[in-house]
């Protein structure tokens with residue numbers, strides 16, 4: 001029996017998953033495809049957004065009935081903790097005794113980082129890596145043995161299904177009928193409060209380590225050091241001011257992760273967030289490194305927390321109405337220990353005062369620094385400055 005292993009969050013399973021399983025059976029000659037839902041993915045935070053692992057399993061079982069070439073394998077959910085592929089492969093090979101190496105199917109979005117997976121060489125010993133296309137870009141050659149599938153790309157994702165359900169848009173036929181019934185019966189994904197934007201979805205230490213590795217790989221040593229300093233200060237400030245410390249660290253570590261990209265890459269990423277790009281930004285694409293990073297982190301690491309993404313997106317210029325995490329990142333980025341010529345009084349203020357007092361002070365200093373260098377302020381910064389000054393006035397009058 002030739003076996004293919006198709007892992008993922010399956011939150012929820014959708015027709016793109018089953019279509020790919022069909023291609024593996026039909027076009028690639030596998031006899032059986034194991035669908036393996038992760039308990040907690042080392043790459044993505046999305047496993048339990050809006051549903052439980054029980055829900056995800058039930059939806060999978062309900063979706064494959066009647067096709068005995070497909071099986072749901074629940075070993076990762078039974079094991080709990082972070083779901084590492086190496087452990088899953090060992091377990092599956094022992095129990096299923098497949099003919100030859102099983103095919104381990106991974107999306108091309110994850111392939112680039114494969115060599116940093118836990119025990120990647122062990123995985124290569126046990127399985128044949130099969131890379132499935134998820135985006136329309138050209139297949140890249142990989143620095144490890146693998147097979148590239150010429151699968152059809154279906155522009156559908158679990159996130160799309162969740163977002164459509166939440167938004168009240170049509171979603172019913174994006175998922176297999178069995179999963180649809182469970183989603184409706186249990187009212188899954190319908191509550192905005194279940195999204196990690198407001199929920200306190202825990203960010204695992206392992207996930208943070210992975211993001212740090214990615215930042216180290218992508219950035220110059222100096223820029224990496226700045227990111228690390230920003231992460232440490234942001235975490236510290238979050239603790240002082242009662243915010244999520246792991247989210248602050250994550251935002252600090254990754255806010256400049258696209259800083260070394262070429263201008264075309266920055267523009268391509270930034271365009272994906274659907275917001276307008278001004279002529280000025282078009283000319284000076286480096287200004288888009290925050291927006292690009294937010295898209296990159298969502299696509300590459302499945303980060304969906306709106307507070308984290310907002311903080312990263314607006315960290316350069318700021319924006320009126322930015323949330324507490326975004327203000328913390330803004331402060332940390334501007335005054336981390338490696339930044340020179342910071343007014344010592346400002347650093348002291350950070351230690352003693354509240355977020356509401358510190359943020360306008362850091363903003364004012366940043367603005368005067370930019371003005372002294374004759375750097376044009378972006379419209380967002382001017383709006384932010386205006387609203388911050390008005391806010392101060394308002395507080396003074398009230399006080």
Ligand SMILES: [Fe+2]
Pocket residue numbers: 255256289290315316
């Ligand atoms: Fe930056």
Ligand SMILES: [Fe+2]
Pocket residue numbers: 226230255256333
């Ligand atoms: Fe920065």
